[in-house]
Amino acid sequence: MSCHKILQAKGYRLTPQRVLVIEALHHAGGHISAEEIYKQLHKRCPYSNISTVYRTLELLKKLKLVTETDFGEGRVSYHVAEKGHHHHLVCRTCGKVTNLDESVLYPLRDTLLRDYDFDADLRHLAISGKCDECRKKGEPS
Amino acid sequence: MSCHKILQAKGYRLTPQRVLVIEALHHAGGHISAEEIYKQLHKRCPYSNISTVYRTLELLKKLKLVTETDFGEGRVSYHVAEKGHHHHLVCRTCGKVTNLDESVLYPLRDTLLRDYDFDADLRHLAISGKCDECRKKGEPS
DNA sequence: TTAAATGCAAACGCTTTGCAATTGA
DNA sequence: TCAATTGCAAAGCGTTTGCATTTAA
Numbered sequence: 001m002s003c004h005k006i007l008q009a010k011g012y013r014l015t016p017q018r019v020l021v022i023e024a025l026h027h028a029g030g031h032i033s034a035e036e037i038y039k040q041l042h043k044r045c046p047y048s049n050i051s052t053v054y055r056t057l058e059l060l061k062k063l064k065l066v067t068e069t070d071f072g073e074g075r076v077s078y079h080v081a082e083k084g085h086h087h088h089l090v091c092r093t094c095g096k097v098t099n100l101d102e103s104v105l106y107p108l109r110d111t112l113l114r115d116y117d118f119d120a121d122l123r124h125l126a127i128s129g130k131c132d133e134c135r136k137k138g139e140p141s
Numbered sequence: 142m143s144c145h146k147i148l149q150a151k152g153y154r155l156t157p158q159r160v161l162v163i164e165a166l167h168h169a170g171g172h173i174s175a176e177e178i179y180k181q182l183h184k185r186c187p188y189s190n191i192s193t194v195y196r197t198l199e200l201l202k203k204l205k206l207v208t209e210t211d212f213g214e215g216r217v218s219y220h221v222a223e224k225g226h227h228h229h230l231v232c233r234t235c236g237k238v239t240n241l242d243e244s245v246l247y248p249l250r251d252t253l254l255r256d257y258d259f260d261a262d263l264r265h266l267a268i269s270g271k272c273d274e275c276r277k278k279g280e281p282s
Numbered sequence: 283t284t285a286a287a288t289g290c291a292a293a294c295g296c297t298t299t300g301c302a303a304t305t306g307a
Numbered sequence: 308t309c310a311a312t313t314g315c316a317a318a319g320c321g322t323t324t325g326c327a328t329t330t331a332a
Contacts, residue, residue, distance in 0.1 A: 008307095011307095011311095012311085012312095013305080013306050013307070013311060013312065014306080014307095015305080015306070015311095015312065015313080017312085017313075018312090033296095034296080034297080035296085047313095047314070048313085048314080049313075049314045049315065050296095050297090051297085051298075051299085051313085051314075051315080052312080052313060052314075054296095054297065054298070055298090055312080055313085058298095070211070070212075070214075071211075073211075074295070074296070074321095074322090075295085075296060075297095076296085076297090089253065089257060089259045089261070091259075092262065098257060098259065100253075100257065104249070104252055104253070104256070105249070107248055107249070107252075108245070108246070108248070108249050111245055111248075112230065112241075112245070112268070112270070115245070116230060116239060116241065116273070117272070117273030117276060118230045118232075118239065118268075118270055118271070118272055118273065119270045119271040119276055120230070120268050120269070120270035121233065121268075121269050121270040121271075122268070122270075125268075127253070127259075127261050127262075127263070127266075128261070128262050129253070129259055129260045129261035129262045129263075130259070130260040130262075131258070131259055132257070132258030132259065135258060135260055149332095152286095153286085153287095154285095154286060154287065154330080154331050154332070155331080155332095156286095156287065156288080156330080156331070158287085158288075159287090174321095175321080175322080176321080188288095188289070189288085189289080190288075190289045190290065191321095191322090192288085192289075192290085192322085192323075192324085193287080193288060193289075195321095195322065195323070196287080196288085196323095197287095199323095215296090215297090215320070215321070216320090216321060216322090217321085217322090
């Protein structure tokens, strides 16, 4: 189901501004900042405002249609949520495996690319450690 | 060699404000924000200013005495630099191993702890991917 | 003595908010 | 029709900067 239809199905209005924000996000094919989305929106909707962009992004985040990632550059990036991609957190104490959303690794991947020119392959990354329950119980690592 | 002596050795002045900022950083035993450092500084130096904190942190960063990490919470955290801790980036194409500074993984570890209550053990993490040289050459992964 | 460092205030860039006007369903 | 949504302007946040004053060496 498309973003548009999900919005409508949930009773949200499909305003031209929202359509254009969603388009910009999909067109980006990756990370895009609110500022960049606004630039594209403004081209076709000159009286629009960046606060609308932020409010739309807020809504899309709430509906899990976009992912927000802070790369630590003083601004946040947005990305259409991808289904199915995830990684694993493996508890060394009890063995429990937790799914880890892909977006959690975006900042790391981006940092490695920017600062180390290293194209990290994080597809099969599993991270070991101690899970929430074992932490509460105070189990030793 | 202590931070104090390094500063002096490099010809920087050891002002009371700087001493207190350095103390706060060491006392924190982990990450601490500029605001928190300022609070501690202000207690003992009421006329001090947060811009001094930022300028001191800037200097300590330049001297590699502290590490700056952006956890993506709208504020940056600082940490006294630790020697020797590092991880590895392994190139899948040529096998080259690059050292990766520990601080690069701080945001990930912190996110996992905050959002997943998972205490990740990243001590032995090696990340595979494609290194800078192979990327330039256009080597296939 | 004097360049370096500080305090202050103002500005910065990104993001959020209150409110009246507009608009999709 | 009318609550949801918008545009606008102003404020919020952490951070940076210019400049006169103070101070460590």
